[in-house]
Structure formats: C-alpha cells, structure tokens
Amino acid sequence: MSRWPDNRLTDLLGIAHPIVQAPMKGTTTPALAAAVSNAGGLGSLGCAYLPPEDLAALLGEMRRRTNRPFNLNFFAHGPVAPDPEALDRARARLAPFYAEKNLDPPPERLEPAPEAFAPSHLDALLADPPAVVSFHFGLPAHDAVPRLREAGCRILCSATTVAEARALEAEGCNAIIAQGWEAGGHRGAFAVGADDEGSGLFALVPQIVDAVSVPVIAAGGIADGRGIAAAFALGAAGVQLGTAFIRCPESAASEAHRAAVAAASDTSTRLTRAHSGRPARSHRTRYIDAMAAETRDLPHFPLMYPLSVPLQATGDPDFQFSLYGQAGALARAEPAADLMARLVEEAGAALARLGTGRAPQTRPGAEEPAPAS
Numbered sequence: 001m002s003r004w005p006d007n008r009l010t011d012l013l014g015i016a017h018p019i020v021q022a023p024m025k026g027t028t029t030p031a032l033a034a035a036v037s038n039a040g041g042l043g044s045l046g047c048a049y050l051p052p053e054d055l056a057a058l059l060g061e062m063r064r065r066t067n068r069p070f071n072l073n074f075f076a077h078g079p080v081a082p083d084p085e086a087l088d089r090a091r092a093r094l095a096p097f098y099a100e101k102n103l104d105p106p107p108e109r110l111e112p113a114p115e116a117f118a119p120s121h122l123d124a125l126l127a128d129p130p131a132v133v134s135f136h137f138g139l140p141a142h143d144a145v146p147r148l149r150e151a152g153c154r155i156l157c158s159a160t161t162v163a164e165a166r167a168l169e170a171e172g173c174n175a176i177i178a179q180g181w182e183a184g185g186h187r188g189a190f191a192v193g194a195d196d197e198g199s200g201l202f203a204l205v206p207q208i209v210d211a212v213s214v215p216v217i218a219a220g221g222i223a224d225g226r227g228i229a230a231a232f233a234l235g236a237a238g239v240q241l242g243t244a245f246i247r248c249p250e251s252a253a254s255e256a257h258r259a260a261v262a263a264a265s266d267t268s269t270r271l272t273r274a275h276s277g278r279p280a281r282s283h284r285t286r287y288i289d290a291m292a293a294e295t296r297d298l299p300h301f302p303l304m305y306p307l308s309v310p311l312q313a314t315g316d317p318d319f320q321f322s323l324y325g326q327a328g329a330l331a332r333a334e335p336a337a338d339l340m341a342r343l344v345e346e347a348g349a350a351l352a353r354l355g356t357g358r359a360p361q362t363r364p365g366a367e368e369p370a371p372a373s
C-alpha cells in the first residue's frame with residue numbers, strides 16, 4: 001500500500017504505514033521496535049518503571065538500530081499508598097494458594113509505589129527527545145505534555161471511553177489510542193478501581209472519532225489485515241497491535257507466554273486484577289478464575305504485584321500471568337519485518353475487496369427496468 005484511506009497519522013508521525021507496534025512492558029525489545037520502524041511502522045518500547053538514568057543508553061541503542069521515528073511509552077499513575085485493609089483481605093485470600101505451593105506467608109506490609117513517570121524521566125527525554133512518547137493510565141500530572149511537545153515529540157495516550165478521549169485531546173495529545181475491551185494487557189483506563197463496563201472496539205472507535213478532532217488509533221483484537229481495514233471503516237487513522245507481535249522472534253516473551261498465544265482461542269483470556277491490581281487481559285488460569293469474585297477489593301496497582309509474583313515465580317501454569325488479547329489465535333510466529341509486510345499486503349487486499357464492492361441501492365428496485373405492463 002502506498003496510500004492509505006486516511007493519511008493523517010502517517011503524516012503526523014512521519015511513517016509510511018499507519019501501524020503502531022504496541023509498547024509492551026517486559027515483551028518489547030529494541031530489536032523488535034527497530035524492526036517495525038525500519039519496516040515503515042511505528043516501533044514502540046514499553047519503558048514503564050525503567051530508571052530514568054537508563055533512558056539515555058536506550059535512546060542511543062534505538063538510534064543505532066534505526067533512523068526512523070520510534071515511540072517510548074510510560075505508565076502515568078501517581079504515587080500509590082498501601083491500604084492496610086486491602087492488604088489484609090488479599091493476604092487472607094491468597095493464603096491457601098501460598099500454602100499449596102509451600103511458600104512463606106504473603107508480605108505483611110507493602111512499600112508505597114512512587115509516581116510512575118517522574119520529573120527525572122521527563123528530563124532524560126528532553127535531553128534526547130524521541131519522535132513519539134506515549135502514555136498509559138492517563139497523562140502525568142506535571143507539565144510533561146507541553147514540554148515534550150515543545151521539544152518536538154508527538155504525544156499519544158490510550159483512552160477506553162469517550163470522556164477519556166476528550167480529556168486527552170484537551171490536554172494536548174496529538175493522537176488518541178482507542179483501546180477496546182478485546183485488547184491484551186492492562187486497560188488504559190485513568191481511574192484506579194473505577195467501574196469499567198468496557199466498550200468493545202467496534203462501538204468505541206466511531207464514538208471517539210466523532211468526539212475528537214485529532215487522529216484516532218484503534219487498538220484491541222486487531223491482528224491481521226482484515227482488522228486493519230475494519231479500523232479504517234470505523235473512522236480510525238491507524239491501528240496499534242500488541243498481541244500480533246508477541247510471537248515474533250525479536251520479542252522478549254517467555255516460552256510460556258509464546259506457547260499460551262500459540263494455543264490461544266477466542267475464549268482463552270480473561271480480564272483480571274488478581275496479578276497487578278488493575279484490570280489486565282491475560283491468559284486464563286485457575287488462579288484468575290478463583291480470584292474473579294474478589295478482585296475489586298485487592299491492593300491498587302501496582303501494589304498487588306508483591307503478593308502475586310511469588311506465585312507466578314513457582315512456574316506453575318495455574319499462576320501464569322501472560323498478557324495477550326482476544327485475537328491471540330490470529331498471531332503467528334514470524335520475524336517482525338515479515339509480519340509488517342504481511343499486514344500491509346493483507347490490509348491492501350481487504351481494502352481493495354471492499355472498494356470494488358457496489359454500493360447498496362438505497363431504494364430496492366431503483367435500478368430495475370420498469371416491468372412491462
């Protein structure tokens with residue numbers, strides 16, 4: 001495809017194809033992101049919780065691997081104080097699992113979590129600004145967005161509702177990632193513990209497109225050219241795909257994660273708070289099913305991790321935390337450059353198929369010759 005149905009995102013970001021490889025903390029690597037950028041998409045790195053002093057080396061590595069635009073992504077939650085009652089409830093609820101695995105009891109106290117994107121992260125980015133910076137869980141509370149924009153960065157952020165999308169546009173985002181319920185990984189909803197009814201992508205994208213004037217990037221359940229074509233039909237100017245890239249050899253996904261996606265079906269994931277404290281779409285396990293009823297009262301993100309990580313670390317598949325979305329069965333094991341070429345070709349074919357279809361008649365029989373009387 002040389003020209004896409006909507007070129008606002010490609011023009012905004014300076015890329016050939018409106019395909020963003022999703023930032024995936026712990027799964028994306030410089031090799032993956034650079035391969036996608038070199039193939040004409042936007043490669044992204046999940047940099048959540050990376051110490052700010054490590055950012056300069058990461059930016060240097062990315063610039064050695066590609067001279068195309070790439071995206072660094074951060075979580076944007078504020079400081080999180082432990083809630084002793086939530087901790088007590090979680091300790092009681094997890095005690096049988098700990099006993100089953102012969103683990104020492106869950107921790108009796110939790111350390112507060114600091115702000116995820118601190119002023120020191122901002123300073124490190126301003127010293128060597130990447131073309132694109134994206135955020136998840138809303139935007140940082142300080143003046144990061146105007147300062148990054150002044151430095152020439154384009155800003156993207158996930159929205160899971162129309163209200164979130166409107167707020168992001170008002171705060172200066174250059175494009176908005178509409179994240180549907182189907183999406184793998186954590187939902188980007190701003191509020192911790194809020195009721196989250198979760199719109200599917202087909203309902204969400206056109207409503208966000210109608211509500212904002214910046215380009216909208218559709219994310220969630222898209223893993224081939226048919227999904228990309230559908231996103232354009234819904235009014236999106238681009239797509240963000242995460243699950244589709246997990247099985248690429250360049251990703252850092254564990255063998256268990258790759259195997260879970262390779263065996264995925266439409267029903268093999270479930271949204272859970274039981275690992276991190278925030279809703280995340282993950283490979284469905286016995287632990288996730290057992291915890292489904294109580295997850296609202298667990299310690300807030302990210303303070304559930306210290307309780308769930310010892311269970312994950314046992315290696316027992318019942319406690320596996322492997323993030324992927326509802327379209328996992330469409331993901332294939334192939335190098336990122338091949339995947340990008342296939343997505344572009346498939347999307348072109350799907351769009352051409354739709355483009356050659358005849359428009360339906362608005363009045364049945366309008367083109368029929370008048371019946372002989």
Ligand SMILES: Cc1cc2nc3c(=O)[nH]c(=O)nc-3n(C[C@H](O)[C@H](O)[C@H](O)COP(=O)(O)O)c2cc1C
Nearest residue numbers: 022024025046136183184185220221242243323325
């Ligand atoms: C393994 C995994 C990790 C993720 N980590 C992040 C992250 O660090 N930052 C972020 O903004 N989104 C993250 N996401 C969500 C993606 O940005 C995106 O919304 C999602 O992958 C789209 O749905 P799909 O997986 O069905 O393509 C992650 C998704 C997955 C599957």
